[in-house]
Amino acid sequence: MEKEYLYLVYLLKCALNKEKANTTNLSYYDVFDIACKHSIAAMTFESVKDNLDASLYRKWEEVKNKAIAKDIYQRAELIKLIKLFEDENIRCMPLKGTIMKNYYPYTYFREMADLDICIDSCNREKVKKILINRDYIVDQFGKIGHDVYFKKPIYNIEIHDYLINRLFPKLNQYFKDGFSLAKKQKGNVYYLSNEDFYLHLICHAYKHFYENGTGIRSVLDIYVFRKYFKNQLNEKYIKEKVKLLEIEQFEKNINQLSLVWFECEMYNQYVKSFEKSIFDSGTYGSKEVYVNNIYKRNLEVLHNSLLAKIKLYWSRIFPKILNMRENFPILEKFIILLPFCYIYRILNAILNKRNVIKKEIKLIKNAK
Secondary structure, rough: OOHHHHHHHHHHHHHOOOOOOOOOOOOOHHHHHHHHHHOOOHHHHHHHHHHHHHHHHEEEEEEEEHHHHHHHHHHHHHHOOOHHHHOOOOOOOOHHHHHHHHHHHHHHHHOOOEEEEOOOOHHHHHHHHHHHHOOOEEOOOOOOOOEEEEOOOOOOOEEEOOOOOOOOHHHHHHOOOHHHHHHEEEOOEEEEEEHHHHHHHHHHHHHHHHHOOHHHHHHHHHHHHHHHHHOOHHHHHHHHHHHHOOOOHHHHHHEEEEEEEEHHOOHHHHHHHHHHHHHOOOOOOOOOHHHHHHHHHHHHHHOOOHHHHHHHHHHOOOOHHHHHHOOOOOOOOOHHHHHHHHHHHHHHHHHHHHHHHHHHHHHHHHHH
């Protein structure tokens, strides 16, 4: 399917340049499926629409129209939430796609699953009340890192109290107090500097890449951001921080790949391998990529496939303490309860997630 992926990248380039795409002998249905998997179908419709049959035209146009509607609703909701937070003296900082979409030719080009907003941890209860009063349903509250809320028809809110989770200590430490890196612009609304917003984009993409994988849109975001702020970024500052965070190679690879795709630069062997990982991942990665990533890291240390898989099984049954703290916040105060949390986790999986267990066992057996 590599040709279909590369044609999709070509469609993105056309969309950025507001050009019509050339025809191809590839299956447009396959290209459409990949575009949906990577959350970039809406962006590519105008460039490719003249090449589609009637049935696929309607499907692709519907995705685009839904993305436009969702974009309007999400941006309006963000404005309302910021106002409500300000009324309650809650400082907040919009993150990721809520900001990134403003740098695309059209805001709907940058699809978002949710609105990401950072607040101070002490204000989580206040925010919960505000969102419940706006008819949001609490999906997750009290876990370390972020709370999750839903409201029909399309609203999904993630409220963060830090920017990168603790499983990545260096990244977490740098962004631990995100507000110290941000500037107050209006009322109680804060925004990261362009340099630190870029670093957060890179770190967030790195986190996904290391865990479940990250998709085409992450590479696209980096290219769009750098193009928008061309010659305006403090490159010395970025270089120093990337080195400090030990993500130099990742930042180099993702930038190089973006230039290969959108500026016609030449491939090298590292970028080609990186590209394959991106193509395999989907917007937010996949369980298969997650399992394979752990297996590969185990294999590098143990040099034995069987031992690497045994260690993988063990890590899935008994996750690291940091992972457990993410899911069982009570462990922050009472670490003595760790064995009971492991027992609860195992019993819950056996009783309620048998299909998930079967699928994961299959993935581990086939890990490569």
